[in-house]
Amino acid sequence: MKHPSLRRLKRSVLLPYGLAFIALIVSMWSIQIALLRLESFPAPASKTYLLKKEDRTLVDITFVDSPKISLDFVDDMINPMLRVMQNHMGSAPYHARIVVYGQGFPASITNQHASAIAAYIPAEDIFIVDLNKTYQSKPKDFPIRQWIAFLMGHEATHLWQAKRGDDMSKGSPKGLLYNSDKHEREAFQEGQNVANSLGFPQQIAWKFKGESAFVTPSPNPYWFMPFDKKPDIHISYNWTLRGKALSLWNWVRSSHI
Numbered sequence: 259m260k261h262p263s264l265r266r267l268k269r270s271v272l273l274p275y276g277l278a279f280i281a282l283i284v285s286m287w288s289i290q291i292a293l294l295r296l297e298s299f300p301a302p303a304s305k306t307y308l309l310k311k312e313d314r315t316l317v318d319i320t321f322v323d324s325p326k327i328s329l330d331f332v333d334d335m336i337n338p339m340l341r342v343m344q345n346h347m348g349s350a351p352y353h354a355r356i357v358v359y360g361q362g363f364p365a366s367i368t369n370q371h372a373s374a375i376a377a378y379i380p381a382e383d384i385f386i387v388d389l390n391k392t393y394q395s396k397p398k399d400f401p402i403r404q405w406i407a408f409l410m411g412h413e414a415t416h417l418w419q420a421k422r423g424d425d426m427s428k429g430s431p432k433g434l435l436y437n438s439d440k441h442e443r444e445a446f447q448e449g450q451n452v453a454n455s456l457g458f459p460q461q462i463a464w465k466f467k468g469e470s471a472f473v474t475p476s477p478n479p480y481w482f483m484p485f486d487k488k489p490d491i492h493i494s495y496n497w498t499l500r501g502k503a504l505s506l507w508n509w510v511r512s513s514h515i
């Protein structure tokens with residue numbers, strides 16, 4: 259026996275839920291946009307430490323909105339950076355600040371580094387890393403550790419370029435100018451060299467469209483470089499309202515759509 263009235267009833271019961279769901283999505287989206295504009299860099303984990311121990315190499319990492327991080331991953335990020343720094347800047351102690359974003363960069367960063375996976379910001383002396391993009395951009399055949407070495411070696415090169423006095427204030431040029439930019443080319447070469455010195459089975463050979471691949475020198479300068487850096491590492495975790503809204507948003511999306 260059919261109950262035509264039951265179907266009508268069902269529809270009228272579901273309608274308010276549907277409208278409320280749409281309202282929820284719209285409001286969360288606008289909250290996200292608003293929060294994106296407010297966010298600034300988190301305070302370093304080692305604020306007071308920085309003043310006291312100038313003679314030690316220190317790496318200060320803040321994970322923003324990214325809870326699932328292993329200490330091995332931290333090592334994989336820091337090691338290639340310190341190798342590049344030591345190779346070009348000597349073994350003087352250095353204090354590096356890295357901010358790793360687990361839910362994308364805030365708007366204050368994306369204005370300048372729209373498509374960046376990672377970047378060095380000379381004005382702040384800070385490295386930033388987009389964790390999702392790091393994983394998404396990894397070529398299939400390479401282990402993530404080698405890819406991270408490539409990215410972080412690249413960014414450490416930009417630090418060295420800034421410290422040697424090159425003007426890095428304008429950031430990377432866009433489009434085809436990016437491919438021919440001497441700072442970028444040097445950074446790709448250096449990132450490749452350090453990533454290919456770590457004993458992974460395949461060699462990264464970076465290639466811009468229409469060009470031949472970068473060649474890693476043999477012997478690789480990083481093979482024989484004595485490397486004894488044991489930095490102090492300070493790690494802090496920081497959840498932003500934006501990150502919370504985004505993870506809620508992702509949860510709503512994945513469980514309802």
Ligand SMILES: [Zn+2]
Nearest residue numbers: 412430442445
């Ligand atoms: Zn670069």
